[in-house]
Amino acid sequence: PCNRSMAEPAVAPGPEPPGLGLAVQLMSQAHRAIALTGAGVSTPSGLPDFRSPGTGLWEHQDPMQVASLLAFRHHPQAFLERMRPFAERILTAQPNAAHRALARLEEAGRLQGVITQNVDGLHQKAGSSRVLEIHGHLRQATCVACYREFPTGPFLEPLVLPGSLPRCPVCGGLLKPNIILMGEQLPHDLIRRARQWVESCDLILVAGSSLEITPAAELPYQAVEHGARCIIVNHQATSMDARADVVIHDDVAAVLPRLAAEVAYER
16 A cells, blocks of 8 residues: 555646656666756755856856855955855745655655755755755855854854855854855765765666766766666756656656655555
């Protein structure tokens, strides 16, 4: 019998996206499925992605000028002024149906965990417990002078108020949120763990990622090379589409709840 202890996910009405049936079949057969998520998973929560035509953050800006470690170190005031609108949205954003669907799949034992390129923490807010945030997060900040680390709670006001800079309470140095900027090394331990996950999974679900930023873009290829099946749900085409078992070019907030509704309650 189906396990109905969890609330049924809300499923948007409308025709079934092409490929969903095969995605359900592959997900149902998998024993060690993981997900890789990008900015497209959070766009339904009101957070813009980076490269979508017409709406992407980098459509009219060079990311090396506005979101790089060099820009932060040499022009911190200008850096924060440019990033404040995005930070304000992150602080108020709430999980959407895609985040909740992935959390339900994990709770049902259908998903081993989520590797995310996002820094918004919405997977955890939705209930996912195994999340690798390979591009960092906003929950903590590090002093660029003394390297002490602090929870960002007391420094949120300086982060979002125009003309202010968050300062270390110990040495007065500038506090940098623990997000990975352009030109900055990703945490070695997190990347090692992510590669362990993809090399041992038997299915990888790529959701809302353009697969243009390495090393995250390499993870689905590594999974497939180790024998995993691959499902891609993303509005735009990706470089991995030709090697995926299923590609669904549709809204993640519509597709993932349908996938969860079919898969999460079979055990």
